[in-house]
Amino acid sequence: MKEHEKPIVLPDDEYNRTLVHNVHPTSWVNPDPTGRYNIVVIGAGTAGLVTAAIAAGVGAKVALIEKHLMGGDCLNVGCVPSKGIIRASRVWAEVRQVDEFGLHIPPGVKYDFGAAMARMRKLRARLSHTDSVHRFTKLGVDVYIGSCRFSGPDAVVVEGPSGNRTLQFAKAAICTGGRASTPPTPGLQEAGYLTNETVFTLTELPPRLGVIGAGPIGCELAQAFARFGSQVYLVEALHGILPNEDRDAAEIVLESMVRDGVKLLCCGKDLRINKTAGGKRLTVDSHGQHYDITVDEILIGVGRTPNVEGLGLETVGVEYDKTGVKVNDRLQTTNPRIYAAGDICSRYKFTHVADAMAQILIQNALFPHPLGLAYASMDSLIMPWCTFTEPEVAHVGMYEADAKQKGIEVETYTYKLDEVDRAILDGEDRGFARVHIQKGTDKILGATIVASHAGDLISEFSVLMKAGAGLKTITGTIHPYPTQAEVNKKVANAWRKAHFTDRQKKILRKWFAWTR
Secondary structure (H helix, E strand, O other): OOOOOOOOOOOOOHHHHHHHHHHEEEEEOOOOOOOOOEEEEEEEOHHHHHHHHHHHHHHEEEEEEEOOOOOOOHHHHHHHHHHHHHHHHHHHHHHHOOHHHHHOOOOOOOOOOHHHHHHHHHHHHHHHHOHHHHHHOOOOOOEEEEEEEEEEOEEEEEEOOOOEEEEEEEEEEEOOOEEEOOOOOOEEEEEEEOOOOOOHHHOOOOOOEEEOOHHHHHHHHHHHHHHOOEEEEOOOOOOOOOOOOOOHHHHHHHHHHHHHOEEEEEEOOOEEEEEEEEEEEEEEEEEEEEEEEEEEEEEEOOOEEEEOOOOOOHHHHOOOOOEEOOOOOOEEOOOEEEEEEOOOOOOOOOHHHHHHHHHHHHHHOOOOOOOOOOOOOOOHHEEEEEOOOOEEEEEEEOHHHHHHOOOOOOEEEEHHHOHHHHHHOOOOOEEEEEEEEEOOOOOEEEEEEEEEOOOHHHHHHHHHHOOOHHHHHOOOOOOOOOOOHHHHHHHHHHHHHHHOHHHHHHHHHHHHHOOO
16 A cells, blocks of 8 residues: 555544545645636635635635645534534433433443444545535635645645645635644653544543543533543643633533533642553642542643644744734734634634634635625624533623623523423423623623523524624514523513513503503
8 A cells, every 4th residue: 555545534444435535535636727816725624615615606716725634623523523422422321311201221231432433434424525625626626635835925835746836826815723732741742642633533432531621622522431431530720611601501511521420620730641551640639639540541622723834924924823823803914915714813713613704704805895795804703602511501792701891781681491391391401591681771792501402592692693683582582382492582581571660560550450
């Protein structure tokens, strides 16, 4: 087998071979440039793919360059595989709880982690066609596989297996994303570790798993592996989990994770790792207690590092720092010819944000004036997100503290899921909807939902905020019964009830007395 024919994605099975065929075909020959491009897009993750597809769709001449796997993190090592195994782990957890629904499963049920991972790989391969070389070529995009660097003010050089290509451009888009960060923990490098970029290659369940970092990635995967049956130790330097989320929301998720068997070691200090004959030894102090734990694998989930190396950004005057490429509100870098989108320049590391940024980039890079499409600048975005634990935590807009920092007077209303009929009937009544309203108005400043399907429920608030509509719109909207989405209307009704004043009651009493 020749070097360039080796599988890029492990394990080497039929599903991963299909994936590689779609997103990095080993037989691919880069095209010869046929003139100057309207835009050259570097990086074929979500931001790059959306940028290239839209640009080609409006008639621009487009080149798209990817050195590894098209689809980027989302398809290959992020959203797609993680949600695939989260779904499997949720089923495993539900099987253990079926007694309360009247289903009694005899002992000896077989749990097959390898099969769960194979299912994920099968579905990832199925979805990979959308991000494939073949599809984008049909869209009219010139696809180049290989590393690249800026070689002049209006040119990049692509270094690929079929030789080098020099591409001239009018505009360029840097969409190279990021990679998993690694903490400077003593002994970590020597012991070895997993990240989101390698954990999905597993075919056997690690009996003992140490997870470092209790942000979204760490919490999602810690809970999933605990549900699969691993003994999971979650180490976090700060207090609790999900430090950027509503504290009440994070506490509900933590309670669920502890029930699933996750052992949280928060406020962790003096973490050290040693490789031993029995595995990987972690020592850490947590809340005044010393822990000495041996695990089989360590998973790192402590953030992202931008991919800026090797691009020659200095040669074209594009400024960057440890957080990524610097851009203005129109996503223009310090070189007016060059733009950026996605994780390489965003504080929000989400696929849907990269998609929205790509649309902003196209409007500003290819047209002299914004076209009045979905977005024109970053400050126009209403930003929702979701952490896919069980229950999920979804948020949009401001938190109460954010509003207060801006001098905005806030009213906050909360409605619990254990008062929503469908949530009770589903056995999914842990959580709430919380909305922050500008005092004296019905303007929605932000909302948080904790529920099994919070990521779906939050969109109602996102749409209202984008449209400039307030809570009155929800109170006047019929929601089908029984659904968990009723929680949105119930929290809005809590606001309406609070604003039904004593004076209004007195006036109505007089009216009813007069009309009897």
